[in-house]
Amino acid sequence: xxxxxxxxxxxxxxxxxxxxxxLVAAFYIFxxxxxxxxxxxxxxxxxxxxxxxxxxxxEINVDEEKAIIIFETNLRNQIxxxxxxxxxxxxxxxxxxxxxxxKNRTDESIKxxxxxxxxxxxxxxxxxxxxxxxxxxxxxxxxxxxIAITGTLCFLIAFNLLVNLPxxxxxxxxxxxxxxxxxxxxxxxxxxxxxxxxEYGDLAKSFNTMAHKLEEYSNSNLHKLSFEKKRLETLxxxxxxxxxxxxxxxxxxxxxxxxxxxxxxxxxxxxxKPASVVAxxxxxxxxxxxxxxxxxxxxxxxxPYLMKIFADGxxxxxxxxxxxxxxxxxxxxxxxxxxxxxxLRNITVFKELDFAKTNFIATVSHELKTPISSIKMxxxxxxxxxxxxxxxxxxxxxxxxxxxxxxxxxxxxxxLELSQLETGNIKLNIEKTSPYKIVSYAIEAVKxxxxxxxxxxxVETENNVSDVRADSEKTAWVLINFLTNxxxxxxxxxxxxxxxxxxxxxxxxxxxxxxxGIDYRYKTKVFDKYFQIPxxxxxxxxxxLAISKEFIEAQNGVIGVESQLGLGSTFYFNxxxx
Numbered sequence: 001x002x003x004x005x006x007x008x009x010x011x012x013x014x015x016x017x018x019x020x021x022x023l024v025a026a027f028y029i030f031x032x033x034x035x036x037x038x039x040x041x042x043x044x045x046x047x048x049x050x051x052x053x054x055x056x057x058x059e060i061n062v063d064e065e066k067a068i069i070i071f072e073t074n075l076r077n078q079i080x081x082x083x084x085x086x087x088x089x090x091x092x093x094x095x096x097x098x099x100x101x102x103k104n105r106t107d108e109s110i111k112x113x114x115x116x117x118x119x120x121x122x123x124x125x126x127x128x129x130x131x132x133x134x135x136x137x138x139x140x141x142x143x144x145x146x147i148a149i150t151g152t153l154c155f156l157i158a159f160n161l162l163v164n165l166p167x168x169x170x171x172x173x174x175x176x177x178x179x180x181x182x183x184x185x186x187x188x189x190x191x192x193x194x195x196x197x198x199e200y201g202d203l204a205k206s207f208n209t210m211a212h213k214l215e216e217y218s219n220s221n222l223h224k225l226s227f228e229k230k231r232l233e234t235l236x237x238x239x240x241x242x243x244x245x246x247x248x249x250x251x252x253x254x255x256x257x258x259x260x261x262x263x264x265x266x267x268x269x270x271x272x273k274p275a276s277v278v279a280x281x282x283x284x285x286x287x288x289x290x291x292x293x294x295x296x297x298x299x300x301x302x303x304p305y306l307m308k309i310f311a312d313g314x315x316x317x318x319x320x321x322x323x324x325x326x327x328x329x330x331x332x333x334x335x336x337x338x339x340x341x342x343x344l345r346n347i348t349v350f351k352e353l354d355f356a357k358t359n360f361i362a363t364v365s366h367e368l369k370t371p372i373s374s375i376k377m378x379x380x381x382x383x384x385x386x387x388x389x390x391x392x393x394x395x396x397x398x399x400x401x402x403x404x405x406x407x408x409x410x411x412x413x414x415x416l417e418l419s420q421l422e423t424g425n426i427k428l429n430i431e432k433t434s435p436y437k438i439v440s441y442a443i444e445a446v447k448x449x450x451x452x453x454x455x456x457x458x459v460e461t462e463n464n465v466s467d468v469r470a471d472s473e474k475t476a477w478v479l480i481n482f483l484t485n486x487x488x489x490x491x492x493x494x495x496x497x498x499x500x501x502x503x504x505x506x507x508x509x510x511x512x513x514x515x516x517g518i519d520y521r522y523k524t525k526v527f528d529k530y531f532q533i534p535x536x537x538x539x540x541x542x543x544x545l546a547i548s549k550e551f552i553e554a555q556n557g558v559i560g561v562e563s564q565l566g567l568g569s570t571f572y573f574n575x576x577x578x
Contacts, residue, residue, distance in 0.1 A: 020150055028142065042083035043084070049074040056074070060105060079091055085124075101114060179192050240258060243255070246340050275288075320343070322340055325340055439459065442483055454492050455492070457496050459497075459500075461500040462501045466577040467578045469575070469578055470557075482571045490513045496512070498511055499512065502577060511570070516565070517569055526561060527546055529543060557573055557575045
């Protein structure tokens with residue numbers, strides 16, 4: 001039986017019994033009231049009339065007329081209130097006697113007869129009152145019995161509902177709740193076992209069907225894929241770097257909490273929306289999709305685009321990296337692109353450390369340059385004859401001091417140049433310049449060093465090479481650095497070739513030496529700051545080539561090296577022709 005039917009029957013029966021109880025109680029209360037009113041109307045009034053007639057009979061001798069009127073009035077009321085058997089005969093006898101008394105008012109025998117008739121009427125009504133009182137008592141007993149029976153039935157029905165109904169409803173719900181908890185804990189083999197033909201039976205059947213399908217789903221690859229997807233989403237959301245995923249159509253597939261935080265958007269405002277639409281109202285998204293990774297001159301790869309974003313309550317630095325996502329479809333040889341992931345790497349801490357390092361280097365280099373220059377000037381004064389005659393050993397010491405001072409000045413100069421580059425304070429004076437003059441200036445600057453090692457500097461230049469747009473001082477500095485390195489790593493009595501040529505609207509400067517060359521493992525690192533090739537002379541700082549790279553790329557040029565171990569090296573840079 002359905003739970004609803006049970007409830008309807010139980011509550012309906014209880015309601016019906018309450019109605020029956022109410023009707024029985026009302027019926028018997030009405031019956032008792034009717035019996036009571038019958039005694040009052042039929043018998044008690046007669047007794048009252050009889051008493052009044054007896055009193056007026058005694059008053060006839062005192063106030064005859066008034067007594068006669070009272071007696072006659074009560075007699076008429078009694079005649080109208082005859083209700084009991086035999087009462088009519090006694091009443092009519094009383095009337096005859098009263099008529100005789102009116103004619104002969106002093107006859108005591110008549111009065112005696114009248115009294116007897118009145119007492120007879122009173123006796124009949126007293127007997128009727130007793131009988132009717134017994135009837136009323138019996139009615140009350142019957143009422144008590146039926147009310148008790150009906151009340152007991154109501155109590156039994158209510159008690160049965162109280163005991164059974166909560167259990168019938170709560171126990172299946174409790175079992176179902178435990179089963180749901182088991183399902184939530186991935187125990188998909190859990191089943192509900194009450195199979196009554198009611199609502200709970202239908203619910204159990206549906207629940208077991210759901211659990212069976214969940215068990216099938218849990219054992220399928222789809223569940224594993226879904227689980228791995230959630231794992232990846234959790235990992236991405238827990239990463240401290242902002243990450244945004246796009247498909248081939250530019251639709252935003254996912255965005256972790258860090259990305260939403262710096263964009264100031266909610267997930268529902270981003271996920272599933274075209275990046276171009278989001279970019280219309282969000283400057284950061286516009287920067288992410290418009291400013292792709294920039295290609296820097298002289299770099300075969302790409303440099304991440306550096307972005308300054310207000311995050312974590314301060315200006316923060318992020319490097320944008322775009323990772324292209326490709327897959328190889330099953331059974332195919334070619335990979336296809338399915339989207340890309342934008343990663344913003346937070347490098348604020350490193351940038352702050354870099355700024356601190358740069359400022360420290362700049363300060364130290366600036367402070368060292370003055371005393372080193374002072375030392376150099378003092379050494380020059382010592383070399384003059386006016387200061388005094390020096391012996392050979394002193395002369396060697398002075399030369400050593402001069403060399404060390406010159407090297408220190410070169411190092412501090414490079415450090416200052418580097419700090420200017422890193423802080424963006426470098427100032428270029430780009431103008432139309434003759435490349436011949438740059439080459440000539442650089443050769444003149446290193447001529448003495450080359451002569452000390454008997455190295456021949458050979459120059460090969462094309463005729464009518466166009467002028468270049470360049471900062472002649474910075475460009476000459478780079479060429480001097482190439483030549484200085486070539487001289488340092490070349491053996492004595494060797495040759496260094498300086499080439500100047502034009503190609504595809506580019507002016508190419510090359511320095512070719514016959515030194516030991518560079519291992520292929522280090523070719524991509526020689527332009528890094530502070531890098532020195534293992535096993536090479538450590539007298540330098542490892543900054544010269546890094547500064548050279550910054551100088552050339554700042555002029556939109558390209559710098560590079562070609563080398564093979566044991567066959568020498570060729571350093572070159574290209575600048576645009578005018």
